[in-house]
Amino acid sequence: MAKAIILMADSLGIGAAPDADKFGDLGANTFAHLLKAYYDETGSALSLPNLSKLGLIDACEAAGGETCLISDRQTPQGAWGYAKELSSGKDTPSGHWEMAGVPVLFDWGYFPKTQPSFPQEFIDEFIARTGIPGILGNCHASGTTILEQLGEEHVKTGKPICYTSADSVFQIAAHEKSFGLEKLYQVCEIARALLDEMNIGRVIARPFLGSNSQDFARTGNRRDYSVLPPAPTLLDVLAKGGGEVISIGKISDIYAHQGITQKHKAPGLMNLLEKTSEVMKSAPDRSLIFTNLVDFDEKFGHRRNPVGYAKALKEFDDYLPTILNQLNADDILMITADHGCDPTFPGSEHTREYVPVIAYKPGMSNTPLGERNSFADIGQTLAQWFSLPALDYGDSFLNELTTPNKKENN
Template structure:
């Protein structure tokens, strides 16, 4: 039986979605703008032979009308297209869940921009239940910036740093040694329970290390506490049918560990890719291997580091032959994103964009998939690939891959 591999290039949007203006994201284009920034900085275009061979550049040009300049451009040898989001937000859970066949058609709860932004009753209850001496932050902030600003006070006081963003999220940063990982996770678990009534999508533990604001650095021990998807995803259906659903990175956290049969963590882009290749070498038939490449979003998109983003994309491109080499003849490779995070945009938030729809199997005939009405088309295709019952959302394109 077949296998499928999904590489979620977290935040790799390819052009403003039709409703981007409603989100303040008119003109956003994560891929096009990071490539332009790289060429301006380095004096030459980035080389992306493998991603262009999969159709990523063609998909971006079709989605946005942009003219993309890269070195070593190849003709597509895969199925390529672009999808707009049916879900109401531009956040991580919405993008992942919709891609797996369950769009988010309700509105998440969000915290106001005004400071303090968290309800006092919630903070009082959090303090009472966890025994912490109080909190720092209580605002919208960039994670790296607020750690630099408040990290030393946190170490002195024992008060965790709590902040949010334009996403439906409550984030807690704490020092791994002085505060402790177990205590940080406990605070986040209590917060998750308390925030259910506010319809907050995620609580995220953000541990960091270092001696002072000069060298504080977040670690790979991040943990996401998500609410459950509102309906069974294609992951659930495959697991229930006896297949393996193998999570690499933060995938299990995003789906609240529902529909996951194996979990692997790995810190950093190269380690996540290496772990994916290792799992592919061992995964049996009827397996879905699902990897989130978080560095694109966390380290470069949110930090508005276009050059770093481009260099990370090159690392991904260079690794792809390892992925190709591990594929069986009846394997399916999907590459997509959950939203955009244009590193040239103002602020530090996600951007509402089309995402790439790249599908490849060895020996296939190249095909343009065009514009897809929902990310769920990919979940429906995965369901078709494993001969699972049809999902409620999405139009599968398995037939286009078999021509």
């Protein structure tokens, strides 16, 4: 048994999920809509030959029922399908945990869209424990917009910028130099402890640099403080069974550092991909290399930039052969997503969508996997792949990857 690699294309949804109406997301389709936006702006279809060859285009059209405006379309040479979510939310931890065999079947705590958004009792205790002079924001907001609005006041007053979104999250933005990065992390740890009883999924440190509202920009030193998954995930089971679980990017934060044996940070899409390639060269057998490609969500989905999203996908596609060529005969590559974030959809929040389920081993042929009833099918497949005990959720499709396929071009 060799290595498994998961590339989590953060927010790459491929069509509205069956329950999208409950979330106000009917009609969302992150991938198909960013392709159309790219075509409308440039007059040419995007070329993604490597993702096409792995089955992403076929998966999107099967899931969303929309034609994908793509050039250089390839016949799939891998396994492809699409999965709906069991978890009650459309947030990052729920998507990641479910993929690893632990769906979130409870409701997170959320902050109302009223302003102020946070309970005064919590804010008073937060200020008392941290010693900060107060907070700014206290609302639902876009992370980039609120820096433009409140960044200069933050630098002058020393008050951190606190805001939330439709997700179960408390975000704290502060200037790395004037406020201090370590101080920001300490403040976030205090907030995390205070918010446990409110069942808030994540506290996120959002450090930034710059001299004024025109050039404030987030840095790569983001840190997520998540609650613990409610049960052992695939990562825990593999690590306990003597395997290596290697986190690249924010994976370790999302799983509250549980089941992680090695972790690597890398800012930006290309650095994350290059770090993945580097780790693949040295990772031992029975390793799970797990990378979150956060830029798709953070820089393009939430910022409603479909053309930028398309160009980033092109960079991903161009780099994929480097990773594919490193796969040994008994390695397996998975590409999936944790939710959607349709950059053409109203608002700036995640969208409830199917996610792609792409699996590839060297020498594979076209293998349709159809609709999967849970993201957990990926975790269950990898549990079987690593000869681990079965997880509580998910149906393995490993047999379909190892049995000669007779459904070519189905």
